[in-house]
Amino acid sequence: MKLLKLAAAAVIGAALLPTVQLSPAAAESDDMPVLKADINGDYLINSQDMVLMSKYLLGSGELTAEQAERADFDGDGVIDTFDLLGMRKIYVRNATVAPQGTWIGSSSDSTRYFWFNKGREGSFADISDSSSTAFSMSKWGDGIDFTLPSGDELSSTIAWLDTGHFYLKWSGSEPELFTYKSDVPFDKGPFLKGEYVSDAGNTYKLGSYSGTCGDEEISVLPMGTKAQFISSDGTAKTGDFSRMDKNHFTLKWNDGTAENFTRREITVKDGITYVNGILIANKTYALPSTYAPGGLTAEFNTAFAKMQAAAKADGRSLSICSGYRSYSYQSQLYNNYVARDGKAKADTYSARPGHSEHQTGLAADINYASDYFNTTPEAKWLAENCYKYGFIIRYPKGKDDITGYKYEAWHVRYLGEEDAKLVYDSGLTLEEYLCIDSKYSY
Numbered sequence: 001m002k003l004l005k006l007a008a009a010a011v012i013g014a015a016l017l018p019t020v021q022l023s024p025a026a027a028e029s030d031d032m033p034v035l036k037a038d039i040n041g042d043y044l045i046n047s048q049d050m051v052l053m054s055k056y057l058l059g060s061g062e063l064t065a066e067q068a069e070r071a072d073f074d075g076d077g078v079i080d081t082f083d084l085l086g087m088r089k090i091y092v093r094n095a096t097v098a099p100q101g102t103w104i105g106s107s108s109d110s111t112r113y114f115w116f117n118k119g120r121e122g123s124f125a126d127i128s129d130s131s132s133t134a135f136s137m138s139k140w141g142d143g144i145d146f147t148l149p150s151g152d153e154l155s156s157t158i159a160w161l162d163t164g165h166f167y168l169k170w171s172g173s174e175p176e177l178f179t180y181k182s183d184v185p186f187d188k189g190p191f192l193k194g195e196y197v198s199d200a201g202n203t204y205k206l207g208s209y210s211g212t213c214g215d216e217e218i219s220v221l222p223m224g225t226k227a228q229f230i231s232s233d234g235t236a237k238t239g240d241f242s243r244m245d246k247n248h249f250t251l252k253w254n255d256g257t258a259e260n261f262t263r264r265e266i267t268v269k270d271g272i273t274y275v276n277g278i279l280i281a282n283k284t285y286a287l288p289s290t291y292a293p294g295g296l297t298a299e300f301n302t303a304f305a306k307m308q309a310a311a312k313a314d315g316r317s318l319s320i321c322s323g324y325r326s327y328s329y330q331s332q333l334y335n336n337y338v339a340r341d342g343k344a345k346a347d348t349y350s351a352r353p354g355h356s357e358h359q360t361g362l363a364a365d366i367n368y369a370s371d372y373f374n375t376t377p378e379a380k381w382l383a384e385n386c387y388k389y390g391f392i393i394r395y396p397k398g399k400d401d402i403t404g405y406k407y408e409a410w411h412v413r414y415l416g417e418e419d420a421k422l423v424y425d426s427g428l429t430l431e432e433y434l435c436i437d438s439k440y441s442y
């Protein structure tokens with residue numbers, strides 16, 4: 001997986017924290033911001049640098065051009081005692097200041113999120129996987145030791161560039177550049193994981209900390225009620241998260257626009273299409289001719305009996321006038337309609353074989369499969385109550401273009417109580433709720 005590279009981290013730093021000063025010479029050479037006062041260039045600020053500096057100031061040592069640039073702490077073109085004072089400031093800062101908040105750590109082979117709390121504990125996560133590891137840390141001078149739950153200890157030395165950047169030089173390893181992101185823990189953010197489509201026309205596959213937007217790899221930084229998406233070129237946008245239900249959320253981006261996300265995970269098993277686990281048969285998604293439950297499913301029948309009893313208690317009489325239909329029966333039915341009304345007209349009210357919801361064993365027509373039913377008290381009762389028993393009115397009024405069928409007050413689809421209530425509460429058709437369409441491709 002291609003990860004956010006150091007160059008990108010430097011761009012983020014420059015974009016979000018205008019205080020950081022990147023030395024042009026250093027940026028060209030290795031993309032790592034120059035650590036002022038780190039005279040020998042080992043990403044540590046220690047006695048070795050002090051010795052080099054002191055010797056130079058005393059006239060008993062030479063500095064290379066590169067070393068001289070790092071030694072010129074205040075950047076006035078002269079190496080003098082003011083630079084030594086600046087060096088001492090960093091020295092003191094490294095010994096006394098521990099990082100706090102959420103930081104992004106970048107090295108040539110990884111990008112990691114770190115959370116440091118005030119109590120010297122925290123966690124880190126490699127954005128290429130979803131796991132995060134807790135740690136406790138102890139700070140001794142500029143040394144920081146991390147203890148992992150496994151008991152392993154990792155030693156590092158901190159060197160601050162400015163308030164928004166520091167290096168950790170891991171013992172026996174290369175330096176990792178840290179860039180400040182937030183005072184909110186990165187792993188307490190909204191739950192975004194899954195496959196989504198958005199009304200901005202984007203398709204997302206999101207993990208805990210990374211993902212894709214179309215073909216582009218992105219890093220995902222969840223923080224409290226916000227989430228930040230970081231592109232591979234380093235640009236980032238932050239959104240306020242709000243969830244509508246388990247399949248829908250919105251990110252209100254900091255530029256004022258909002259993007260609505262619909263979870264859409266399409267799986268095909270034995271030729272049968274499921275969207276977020278819901279079996280789908282419509283004009284886009286067909287069932288194989290071999291799919292034959294033989295009748296309405298046990299779940300359908302149990303739920304229908306419950307609904308029928310509730311309706312009866314309200315003085316309404318519900319019965320099934322058409323339940324399961326096999327592929328071959330639907331085929332006969334459709335062909336008869338085509339012979340009578342023509343293909344175009346037949347397609348508005350009858351499904352082509354394989355496309356009928358009646359083949360699922362999860363759908364049925366109640367009382368009368370005709371417009372006469374619409375005016376009965378039973379139609380009103382069904383529309384208002386069927387969701388409580390796990391059913392939806394599958395083809396609502398005025399949604400012909402979306403469902404592919406004209407209004408059918410009598411046709412109910414069993415989804416189970418949880419999903420039926422979610423669809424009912426959303427006020428959407430099943431197609432809109434799942435962000436799928438219903439159109440013949442042939």
Ligand SMILES: [Zn+2]
Nearest residue numbers: 358364365411
């Ligand atoms: Zn029907």
